[in-house]
Amino acid sequence: MLFADAPIQLANAELxxxxxxxxxxxxxxxxxxxxAQTPWEQPSVRLHGRDYAVPRLVAWYxxxxxxxxxxGLVHRPLPWTPLLAEIRRRVQESVGQPLNGVLLNYYRDGQDSMGWHSDDxxxxGRNPLVVSLNLGGTRRFDLRRKGHGAIEHSLQLESGSLLVMAGATQHYWQHQVAKTRRPVAPRLNLTFRLVHAQP
Structure with a gap:
């Protein structure tokens, strides 16, 4: 095992x-x-013939x-800043694998969110490693089995925590950060991953 922390026990998942x-x-x-340093964007996605602003700010390095x-969006990477390069170095040391990109999500308040999805x-690649660093406010992270509506497991992602998703997790599970009416502090989430060149 790479980590001393006990894994989260979910079938068909490595968390x-x-x-x-x-x-x-x-x-x-x-x-x-x-x-302060990030050139934040709020792109739009087209769903059912209409454009919707993504409910958070993002940047891809x-x-x-x-x-x-x-x-439906293609993100061209911004070059690593010294700070992001240092954070990546530390994350790679923790997981023992290379990571060549990071998606930054800025949740300004409880109405900023991430809908149900899998990083697939x-x-x-087939069994992607997705490593999520959480900074700032605490938000709830929900998991459900693909094809099911009910939330099966939730985590409170606190500032300074690192969530590692590996193995077959993305084949069988979806995750979200839901909107909330409760007061929450602004939150930054950095999801590191290894992107393979496509033919």
Missing amino acids: RLIAPWCDAATAADWFARLL GDAEASYRYS EPEL
Whole structure:
């Protein structure tokens, strides 16, 4: 096992939550610097013939070849900043595998969200490793089996925590960060992944 923390026991999934992964002062420093340095965008996606603004702000960084497509959008990577390169180095040391891209999501308040989905795009490979670093406010992370409506498991992702999803997780499970009416602090989520070049 790579981690001392006990894994989350879900069938057909490999999930680990390392909390805390970094100390509170480091998490707060990274949060403030990333918030200020990142050229945030709010792209639109087309669903059923209508355009909808994504309910959060995003940015995609990575190696030059790490273009990433999801929700019908092609994200060309911004070059690594010194701070993101350092965070990536630490994350790679923790998981023992290379990662060549990171999606930053900025949830400004409880109305910013991420709908049900799996990270199963072809360029992520058959059993993708997705490593999620959480900074700032705590948000609930829900999991449900594909084809089922009910939430089967939820996690509270606190600042400084690292969620590792590997193996067959994306084949069998979907996840979301739902809207909430409860007051929540702004949150940054960095999801690192390995993007494979497509023929």
